[in-house]
Amino acid sequence: MIPVYTGSHVRDAETPLIRDASDLRLMRQAAAALAHHGLLMLKEHTGRVYGSRVVALIGPGNNGGDGLFALAALTKRGVATTAVLLASHAHPEGMAALQRAGGRTAPATALEELLVECDLLIDAGYGTGVRPGIELPSIPRDIPVLACDMPSGVNSDTGGAASSVIPADKTVTFGALKSGLVLGSGHLVSGRIHVVDLGLEATLPEPEAWVVQGDDLELLLDQDDSWSAAGRHKYQRGVLGLLAGSARYPGAAVLSARSAVACGLGLLRTIVPQNVAAALTTQVPEAVGLGSAELTSLLARNRRNEREGATRIGAWAIGPGLEDSAETRKHLDQVLASGNPCVIDAGALAMLEPGTHRQLRILTPHAGELNALLAKAGIRVSSRDIAADPLRWARWAAVAYDCVVLLKGSATICTAPDGYALIVHAATPDLATAGSGDVLTGILGTLLASAHFGTASSNEDVVARTHKLTDLAAAGALVHAHAGALAAHEGTVSAVDLLVELPRAARDLGL
Ligand SMILES: NC(=O)C1=CN([C@@H]2O[C@H](COP(=O)(O)OP(=O)(O)OC[C@H]3O[C@@H](n4cnc5c(N)ncnc54)[C@H](O)[C@@H]3O)[C@@H](O)[C@H]2O)[C@@H](O)CC1
Numbered sequence: 133m134i135p136v137y138t139g140s141h142v143r144d145a146e147t148p149l150i151r152d153a154s155d156l157r158l159m160r161q162a163a164a165a166l167a168h169h170g171l172l173m174l175k176e177h178t179g180r181v182y183g184s185r186v187v188a189l190i191g192p193g194n195n196g197g198d199g200l201f202a203l204a205a206l207t208k209r210g211v212a213t214t215a216v217l218l219a220s221h222a223h224p225e226g227m228a229a230l231q232r233a234g235g236r237t238a239p240a241t242a243l244e245e246l247l248v249e250c251d252l253l254i255d256a257g258y259g260t261g262v263r264p265g266i267e268l269p270s271i272p273r274d275i276p277v278l279a280c281d282m283p284s285g286v287n288s289d290t291g292g293a294a295s296s297v298i299p300a301d302k303t304v305t306f307g308a309l310k311s312g313l314v315l316g317s318g319h320l321v322s323g324r325i326h327v328v329d330l331g332l333e334a335t336l337p338e339p340e341a342w343v344v345q346g347d348d349l350e351l352l353l354d355q356d357d358s359w360s361a362a363g364r365h366k367y368q369r370g371v372l373g374l375l376a377g378s379a380r381y382p383g384a385a386v387l388s389a390r391s392a393v394a395c396g397l398g399l400l401r402t403i404v405p406q407n408v409a410a411a412l413t414t415q416v417p418e419a420v421g422l423g424s425a426e427l428t429s430l431l432a433r434n435r436r437n438e439r440e441g442a443t444r445i446g447a448w449a450i451g452p453g454l455e456d457s458a459e460t461r462k463h464l465d466q467v468l469a470s471g472n473p474c475v476i477d478a479g480a481l482a483m484l485e486p487g488t489h490r491q492l493r494i495l496t497p498h499a500g501e502l503n504a505l506l507a508k509a510g511i512r513v514s515s516r517d518i519a520a521d522p523l524r525w526a527r528w529a530a531v532a533y534d535c536v537v538l539l540k541g542s543a544t545i546c547t548a549p550d551g552y553a554l555i556v557h558a559a560t561p562d563l564a565t566a567g568s569g570d571v572l573t574g575i576l577g578t579l580l581a582s583a584h585f586g587t588a589s590s591n592e593d594v595v596a597r598t599h600k601l602t603d604l605a606a607a608g609a610l611v612h613a614h615a616g617a618l619a620a621h622e623g624t625v626s627a628v629d630l631l632v633e634l635p636r637a638a639r640d641l642g643l
Pocket residue numbers: 143146147150158159160162191192193194195196198257258259260261262263264265266267280281282306
């Protein structure tokens with residue numbers, strides 16, 4: 133897992149390391165790395181360095197300073213460089229270095245003409261010091277773009293981006309991985325990210341979050357919780373209850389059920405409407421139906437902690453395709469009152485109330501559903517607010533609903549009420565297809581059903597349990613993302629493609 137810090141924290145950490153204004157060591161270090169990546173990109177795109185043309189957007193602050201020092205270094209390597217000044221002033225030492233090296237400067241009005249013959253654009257306009265309201269020039273898509281520290285216009289704390297942001301092919305960022313590069317729009321416009329170590333670790337505070345990598349699954353899941361533990365009795369591999377589907381959305385229940393079965397679940401018990409039951413019988417013969425009366429007696433036995441094979445449900449997945457009705461409400465209330473961990477999705481989210489409870493819950497909203505959850509808790513935000521700072525609002529929901537929130541998006545955010553947060557990136561944007569969330573619910577339900585959370589007898593236990601739940605949510609998102617990446621090799625991704633790839637995804641990740 134890679135630690136992520138807010139851009140503000142990194143800037144605060146850098147500042148004490150600069151003893152006086154003339155100490156430019158950090159900036160020179162940053163600029164050298166930027167120039168190095170500039171050379172690599174020139175080689176990659178034009179096959180040469182000498183005689184190639186680099187244009188840099190230079191802002192008025194230290195970000196522009198980095199760009200100027202980098203241009204000076206490139207000029208010394210025989211690159212024809214031009215610094216396009218976005219403001220009336222620029223970093224003085226950086227300007228002097230560029231002039232000494234023989235690089236040129238030009239006003240912003242000359243940019244369009246300069247871009248006609250340009251092999252690489254370096255975006256050193258604004259970094260961690262950007263304020264809202266920035267206006268940036270548009271750059272033709274065929275020119276490779278290297279961003280200095282942050283793509284200009286991206287908030288380095290939140291990932292919120294100005295509408296005129298210039299998407300980068302690569303971002304060379306200094307000191308630490310910044311949260312603005314891995315969240316929200318920032319993640320979409322940063323391209324490949326390279327972190328340059330400036331020796332700041334000792335001065336940085338606690339990470340804001342962690343980015344989960346493909347090989348982190350082992351870290352995220354406890355060994356004895358593994359869903360696929362060979363030779364385990366089916367009830368030990370987990371019994372999941374699925375409350376899903378409606379006359380209008382029968383397919384959602386089928387997708388979640390198929391997903392859970394594909395993940396190697398021990399046994400699936402389903403409470404679904406009549407028409408969905410018929411579809412499940414043919415499409416998921418492994419599922420065992422559960423009637424209203426049986427649910428009541430089963431939950432009563434669960435409460436008395438009686439271990440009676442199939443009657444022992446380990447966890448619940450509720451919500452895919454669920455519609456509000458008196459019967460649904462009754463079942464939902466029963467399940468929410470049970471002690472079993474739950475993953476709560478789609479239709480069930482709309483029926484949930486804020487507040488504290490003893491049950492371990494993962495809520496899996498997309499941005500629109502998060503908005504509605506927050507509104508119900510009296511927190512009024514717009515979709516634009518959520519897009520501008522997804523981690524913040526996911527955390528608010530985690531607190532208001534006393535649960536782990538898995539916020540779906542270009543970056544999946546999993547966060548606990550105490551702020552512990554994990555970020556999972558999908559290799560393909562194609563995961564945002566209809567039914568993809570139902571598949572995720574099946575995966576999460578399966579992981580929950582085979583997990584052991586123990587009892588919480590102290591505050592530390594409560595925190596440890598919610599962190600474990602957050603890890604598990606991220607593990608589910610990782611498997612889902614990997615199945616999406618595998619399916620994307622074959623073309624566009626449908627929910628059924630994800631189901632087909634799930635066993636391979638699980639195997640690849642070492643489950
Ligand atoms: N602090 C340090 O020691 C180091 C900083 N480094 C670089 O310095 C950057 C941060 O430098 P700064 O704090 O100077 O900030 P920036 O250079 O990112 O931006 C600040 C400048 O942009 C202007 N500006 C911001 N928003 C604007 C807006 N909306 N409209 C018009 N002008 C606007 C400000 O007035 C200021 O002049 C980092 O991103 C990184 O590139 C690196 O050189 C490493 C060392």
